[in-house]
Amino acid sequence: MAKEFSLESRTVPAVETKYRRITGEFPPPESVEIIQKLAKYEPRAMAGQPPVVWDRAQGFQVYDKSGNQWIDWSSGVVVTNAGHSHPKVVEAIVKQATTGILHNYCFPQERRAELVEKLAGLLPDPLKKVFLLTTGSETIECAIKLCRTHGVKVGGRAKHLIVSFEKSFHGRTMGSQQAGGTPALKEWIVNLDKGFIQVPFPDGYRTPDVTFDHFMRCLSEAGVDASNIAGVVMETFPGATAGLAPVDFVQKLRQWCTSHKILYVADEVQAGFGRTGKMWGFEHYGVVPDLVGFGKGISGSLPLSALAGPAHIMDLHPPGSMSSTHTGNPVCCAATMASIDVIVEEKLVENAARLGKILIEGLRALKPRFDYIGAVDGVGLVAAVNIVKPGTKDPDSEMAWEIVRRSIEKGLLMFTPVGFGGAAVKICPPLVITEEALREGLAVLEEAMVEAAAAAHAQPQEVLA
Numbered sequence: 001m002a003k004e005f006s007l008e009s010r011t012v013p014a015v016e017t018k019y020r021r022i023t024g025e026f027p028p029p030e031s032v033e034i035i036q037k038l039a040k041y042e043p044r045a046m047a048g049q050p051p052v053v054w055d056r057a058q059g060f061q062v063y064d065k066s067g068n069q070w071i072d073w074s075s076g077v078v079v080t081n082a083g084h085s086h087p088k089v090v091e092a093i094v095k096q097a098t099t100g101i102l103h104n105y106c107f108p109q110e111r112r113a114e115l116v117e118k119l120a121g122l123l124p125d126p127l128k129k130v131f132l133l134t135t136g137s138e139t140i141e142c143a144i145k146l147c148r149t150h151g152v153k154v155g156g157r158a159k160h161l162i163v164s165f166e167k168s169f170h171g172r173t174m175g176s177q178q179a180g181g182t183p184a185l186k187e188w189i190v191n192l193d194k195g196f197i198q199v200p201f202p203d204g205y206r207t208p209d210v211t212f213d214h215f216m217r218c219l220s221e222a223g224v225d226a227s228n229i230a231g232v233v234m235e236t237f238p239g240a241t242a243g244l245a246p247v248d249f250v251q252k253l254r255q256w257c258t259s260h261k262i263l264y265v266a267d268e269v270q271a272g273f274g275r276t277g278k279m280w281g282f283e284h285y286g287v288v289p290d291l292v293g294f295g296k297g298i299s300g301s302l303p304l305s306a307l308a309g310p311a312h313i314m315d316l317h318p319p320g321s322m323s324s325t326h327t328g329n330p331v332c333c334a335a336t337m338a339s340i341d342v343i344v345e346e347k348l349v350e351n352a353a354r355l356g357k358i359l360i361e362g363l364r365a366l367k368p369r370f371d372y373i374g375a376v377d378g379v380g381l382v383a384a385v386n387i388v389k390p391g392t393k394d395p396d397s398e399m400a401w402e403i404v405r406r407s408i409e410k411g412l413l414m415f416t417p418v419g420f421g422g423a424a425v426k427i428c429p430p431l432v433i434t435e436e437a438l439r440e441g442l443a444v445l446e447e448a449m450v451e452a453a454a455a456a457h458a459q460p461q462e463v464l465a
Helices: 029-041 087-099 110-122 136-155 174-179 183-189 212-221 247-259 281-285 330-345 348-369 397-409 435-455
Strands: 056-058 061-063 069-072 129-133 161-165 196-199 229-235 263-267 291-294 305-309 373-378 383-387 424-427
Touching: 069 435, 087 330, 110 129, 110 305, 110 330, 129 136, 136 161, 136 174, 136 229, 136 263, 136 291, 136 305, 161 174, 174 183, 196 212, 212 247, 229 247, 247 263, 247 281, 330 348, 348 373, 348 383, 348 435, 383 397, 397 424, 397 435
Parallel strands: 161 196, 161 229, 229 263, 263 291
Antiparallel strands: 056 061, 061 069, 129 305, 291 305, 373 383, 383 424
């Protein structure tokens, strides 16, 4: 288990740069009071993030009330692709909230009509039907429902299995967690649905065999036949890390799904809207999924998500059978349309592609210096540094925690380590970040890693010329 962040205020070195400011006491007493109030009235499950109490956020910066300022490498958990509090997004929210309607369930309304049309225009054929929801979990739940409904239609009730990948994250509701690949998150379910099957994700690190033949062998060893599979659900990159699967693997998977009338579902909740350097993460593979779920960065602010697919799949259920109370909330729709406009007009997809190369190259340059870096994954402006015990592939959550803690105390904001063993330091700045700020963040991370190594009596290795 990783250590918890201390709430005892202590003196840390003061920092003052163009993008960072740490006043010298962290966490400040004002923040501790707020965190303690949350702990008193919220369940323990809400705790665990670093003791940074957000007061305001703008662009790629986060501020607290005590005068501290951070470069944000969290994006509020991969949400604020268009940047925090973008003026155009704020304006759209205020306008809709003050001159329009706040909520209308599924009754027809103009903002929803405009948004589904806009989203359909961003998606390739035949993904032209869009179902608006509120969370990423909901999109996966609906995808599972459609996969099984379609499976019954084309192959009878035996065609109901859902195949997904180990270490994947698809949400926190019952269906989405069973599709997810982390066993610890599913312990509460007790009686797991045997219709969910996980196979290794071809990451090339913990699963060295990245061939499609290996995928087929895993299915065979699990006693699974293609005739029983309704859908394959795959994140563009594993949510807890950030590595793409081989293009050849995904293309063969897509062809195999098509030939066996299996729906291929792309989970783009974290990967969509420019995060990977392309508008849609699945573009990296040169494939078009049968269904695609997306959220988080879609609005850059308010809760909205969506599932898209072709009419013959999306229309399988009759009216009212897949509605959601807050589906297409007009204020959320207004925020989303403004966020998409910002992403397109300010060329944030291109910015993610350009700066992503700098980010990944900078992180990979650190690997030879630190024997506790097991692997560096990344694409566009999302990356993960997997921290391990030297000489092994065993996760070292305490070292990962130490790196994050020291980074935050220097003015670089990240969330608690995630992934296998809680040892992946994940990096996902808003897509509006500048090259200057990104490079400063890399320098801060390196400082934190050097200090963490020294504290653990594991000095950085010298790089031989």
